[in-house]
Amino acid sequence: MPLVTAVVADDEILNRELMGEMLPRFGIAVRTVKDGVQALKAMEAEPADLLITDIRMPGMGGLKLLLKAKEKWPEMPVVMMTAFASVESAVESMRQGAYDYLMKPFGVEQVEALLMRLNERAGLVREVRTLREEVRDRHRERRMLGDSSAMQAALATIARAAKASSTVLVHGESGTGKELVARALHDQSPRATGPFIKVNCAALTETLLTSELFGHEKGAFTGADELRIGRFEAAAGGTILLDEISEISPELQAKLLRVLEEREIERVGGNKPIAVDVRIIATTNRDLLAEAQRGRFREDLYYRLNVIPVALPPLRDRLPDIPAIIRHYLAIFGRDVGVKPKLTDSGERLLLTYRWPGNVRELVNIVERLVVLGGDAPIDADAVRRCLPELARQTAAASSSTPESGLAIEATTTLTLEAVERAHIQAVLTRCGSGNKQAAADMLGISRRSLHDRLTRWGLDPGT
Ligand SMILES: Nc1ncnc2c1ncn2[C@@H]1O[C@H](COP(=O)(O)OP(=O)(O)OP(=O)(O)O)[C@@H](O)[C@H]1O
Numbered sequence: 001m002p003l004v005t006a007v008v009a010d011d012e013i014l015n016r017e018l019m020g021e022m023l024p025r026f027g028i029a030v031r032t033v034k035d036g037v038q039a040l041k042a043m044e045a046e047p048a049d050l051l052i053t054d055i056r057m058p059g060m061g062g063l064k065l066l067l068k069a070k071e072k073w074p075e076m077p078v079v080m081m082t083a084f085a086s087v088e089s090a091v092e093s094m095r096q097g098a099y100d101y102l103m104k105p106f107g108v109e110q111v112e113a114l115l116m117r118l119n120e121r122a123g124l125v126r127e128v129r130t131l132r133e134e135v136r137d138r139h140r141e142r143r144m145l146g147d148s149s150a151m152q153a154a155l156a157t158i159a160r161a162a163k164a165s166s167t168v169l170v171h172g173e174s175g176t177g178k179e180l181v182a183r184a185l186h187d188q189s190p191r192a193t194g195p196f197i198k199v200n201c202a203a204l205t206e207t208l209l210t211s212e213l214f215g216h217e218k219g220a221f222t223g224a225d226e227l228r229i230g231r232f233e234a235a236a237g238g239t240i241l242l243d244e245i246s247e248i249s250p251e252l253q254a255k256l257l258r259v260l261e262e263r264e265i266e267r268v269g270g271n272k273p274i275a276v277d278v279r280i281i282a283t284t285n286r287d288l289l290a291e292a293q294r295g296r297f298r299e300d301l302y303y304r305l306n307v308i309p310v311a312l313p314p315l316r317d318r319l320p321d322i323p324a325i326i327r328h329y330l331a332i333f334g335r336d337v338g339v340k341p342k343l344t345d346s347g348e349r350l351l352l353t354y355r356w357p358g359n360v361r362e363l364v365n366i367v368e369r370l371v372v373l374g375g376d377a378p379i380d381a382d383a384v385r386r387c388l389p390e391l392a393r394q395t396a397a398a399s400s401s402t403p404e405s406g407l408a409i410e411a412t413t414t415l416t417l418e419a420v421e422r423a424h425i426q427a428v429l430t431r432c433g434s435g436n437k438q439a440a441a442d443m444l445g446i447s448r449r450s451l452h453d454r455l456t457r458w459g460l461d462p463g464t
């Protein structure tokens with residue numbers, strides 16, 4: 001859970017402006033409001049990762065806002081801002097669940113130190129979650145499945161590359177199995193007994209990521225109360241996974257290039273190079289060479305990373321992988337729940353028509369949903385349709401993207417007439433704007449009344 005968005009509530013315009021200027025420097029998009037009511041409204045419209053609020057404000061003050069926010073978004077950290085005179089209320093708010101407070105007047109260093117603590121906390125939350133996933137994965141016999149030629153080629157590359165310590169660049173859309181490749185490389189390598197450390201480069205601001213990767217000496221900056229070992233040092237003897245490498249800043253790209261060339265790092269605030277023995281694996285869901293050619297990524301770094309490329313095509317381009325993956329996870333989830341559902345041919349055919357925008361991760365989740373919701377019943381086309389409403393939406397998207405709003409349903413798609421009708425109506429509504437029911441009805445060639453009836457029948461908001 002990286003910190004990306006924040007809401008700041010303060011009745012003093014100067015403070016709003018100050019925060020509005022400071023937070024974006026740390027990569028945080030900020031919305032500022034002038035009291036508690038507006039803050040709640042803003043977060044209801046779009047949730048935030050962090051709330052920073054003044055305590056004394058006209059209308060709804062900070063304490064009341066804190067309680068409401070904790071009730072609605074218990075995981076979101078809330079930070080109070082307060083003048084020295086009202087330090088008691090700051091203490092009180094901590095008792096009520098505030099994460100921390102900023103004493104006014106504060107400067108950019110205090111804000112940075114605060115964000116540092118918050119990100120460490122987010123890192124902890126993240127680690128617990130990864131740990132849980134890991135336990136699940138291990139129980140699922142973390143295997144890379146796939147009969148397609150693309151997958152077979154990837155597996156062969158992994159087996160060979162595992163023996164060396166060469167840098168590997170894994171490329172693929174989200175959910176295609178990039179992390180699984182990295183783990184397989186580590187597990188099959190002589191480093192398997194060493195640490196496997198993962199760093200999400202997109203989750204942290206530049207300053208935080210730098211000290212996360214390289215560590216810092218005591219006193220390197222405000223808040224650096226003691227020496228901290230970075231992830232590179234922690235991964236010594238093992239593997240470091242740099243996830244979403246395309247997101248790092250030019251400064252960090254330069255530092256990383258040095259690590260790759262010299263195999264040594266320097267802690268923030270330190271001046272002696274430290275040798276590190278790590279295998280580096282980077283992942284990206286972008287075309288990194290194209291990014292390099294556009295000047296958004298250092299070309300020399302790209303070549304240093306791309307020593308051994310592994311490309312994972314999107315799942316929709318390797319359909320032969322789907323049946324084996326489904327069967328594997330059916331057995332695993334079935335064992336968990338104590339059922340043995342069978343996938344029928346019609347169910348399998350329908351699953352193969354879906355585009356799988358979330359790739360293997362989405363497929364695994366759908367299989368889990370099918371098992372949990374369907375129990376022992378055979379998984380046929382009907383069951384798939386019930387568990388995968390996205391299928392209908394995919395049809396809707398296809399129809400709205402064609403000119404004349406004509407339907408583009410592939411003959412292989414097995415959909416009921418009603419599903420097609422519903423998808424088409426939704427597509428037309430999207431085109432006309434959901435407020436303009438008359439235009440939609442005209443385009444559909446039905447009366448407004450009859451459009452209204454259908455929407456009501458499907459449990460959709462018919463509007464007025
Ligand atoms: N070939 C495969 N065989 C079996 N399971 C797979 C395969 N590929 C991916 N998975 C499973 O799919 C899920 C997503 O995989 P993973 O986390 O490796 O994807 P990713 O490419 O790193 O995604 P993101 O870009 O979102 O980080 C995991 O649960 C993983 O075990």
Ligand SMILES: [Mg+2]
Nearest residue numbers: 178179243283
């Ligand atoms: Mg990943």
